[in-house]
Amino acid sequence: DGGITQSPKYLFRKEGQNVTLSCEQNLNHDAMYWYRQDPGQGLRLIYYSQIVNDFQKGDIAEGYSVSREKKESFPLTVTSAQKNPTAFYLCATTAGGYGYTFGSGTRLTVV
Amino acid sequence: GDSVTQMEGPVTLSEEAFLTINCTYTATGYPSLFWYVQYPGEGLQLLLKATKADDKGSNKGFEATYRKETTSFHLEKGSVQVSDSAVYFCALSDSGVSGGYNKLIFGAGTRLAVHP
Numbered sequence: 001d002g003g004i005t006q007s008p009k010y011l012f013r014k015e016g017q018n019v020t021l022s023c024e025q026n027l028n029h030d031a032m033y034w035y036r037q038d039p040g041q042g043l044r045l046i047y048y049s050q051i052v053n054d055f056q057k058g059d060i061a062e063g064y065s066v067s068r069e070k071k072e073s074f075p076l077t078v079t080s081a082q083k084n085p086t087a088f089y090l091c092a093t094t095a096g097g098y099g100y101t102f103g104s105g106t107r108l109t110v111v
Numbered sequence: 112g113d114s115v116t117q118m119e120g121p122v123t124l125s126e127e128a129f130l131t132i133n134c135t136y137t138a139t140g141y142p143s144l145f146w147y148v149q150y151p152g153e154g155l156q157l158l159l160k161a162t163k164a165d166d167k168g169s170n171k172g173f174e175a176t177y178r179k180e181t182t183s184f185h186l187e188k189g190s191v192q193v194s195d196s197a198v199y200f201c202a203l204s205d206s207g208v209s210g211g212y213n214k215l216i217f218g219a220g221t222r223l224a225v226h227p
Contacts (some may be wrong), residue, residue: 007153033214042115042153042200051128058214092215100215102154110221 003027006091010109013078013085021076021106023091032074036060037088037105045087049074069076078108086110088089113138117201124191132186134175134201136208139169142203144168144177144184145215149198158186158199189223198222225227 004025013019023032031050035043045058048067063082068074078085091103118133131224136144143162147155159210164179173188198220206211 016202035217039218042219043215045214048214092155096211100155100157102156104154 004091004093004101004103006089006106008106009104011108012105014111016079016080017101018079019108021078021089021091021108023074023076023103024072025074025093025101026072027095027101028071029093029101031093032068033092033094033100034058034066034074034076035063035090035092037090041087043090046076049054113142113203113205113216115201115203115216115218117221120220120222122200122221122223124223126129126225126227127190127191129193130186130191130223130227132199132201132223134182134184134186135217136182136184136201136203138182138203141211144175145202145204146173146175146184146186147200147202148218149200149220151197155200174195174215193225194212196223196225 007022033048034046036046037043044060046064047058047066049055052068052071053070055066065077086109089106092100094100114137116135145160146158148158149155150167159170161168161177164177174176175186176186186197200220205216
């Protein structure tokens with residue numbers, strides 16, 4: 001079945017450490033997105049990519065980085081510059097039009 | 112900029128009660144509107160959508176009508192079940208991204224708890 005896979009499901013980060021969240025899709029979708037979810041604040045866009053080797057900052061890109069070397073993959077790195085990284089991170093894809101497919105999310109906690 | 116405002120939760124109902132979750136939006140253009148549902152520990156699933164004024168989206172007994180005059184897209188269901196307990200997000204498409212890949216702008220979400 002086609003879909004979008006995020007891993008790991010739970011991730012723990014120490015102070016000053018960079019961590020990378022994986023997002024892989026086999027839907028052959030062009031566009032991919034990373035959202036951050038905090039309690040009571042809905043989802044906020046971190047980065048998005050419409051095509052391989054190209055990506056744009058969203059509303060809260062500071063402290064994050066991404067790459068898009070393959071159509072299937074859009075990993076998100078949470079750097080040490082992100083001072084409050086504890087959140088639920090969601091990856092999504094779309095082939096255009098208005099249909100978004102979301103992954104099941106990664107819960108990141110700072111320890 | 113574009114934004115979405117939802118009623119605050121939690122909304123607590125008994126099984127078979129009528130549900131309304133209010134959603135209003137602000138947009139400069141003519142956005143498409145969506146309702147997504149999130150079950151505990153999972154990602155979001157599209158529940159229904161409407162792409163133009165007066166359209167009604169419906170799915171699994173849920174309905175919402177795109178009201179341009181009141182800039183609203185309220186979610187309704189005539190008889191809720193315990194299995195409907197989840198967080199519901201209203202969203203609009205931002206047409207500012209070129210190439211047809213629209214960004215979604217979300218409301219804060221409304222938690223629904225349905226008791227037997």
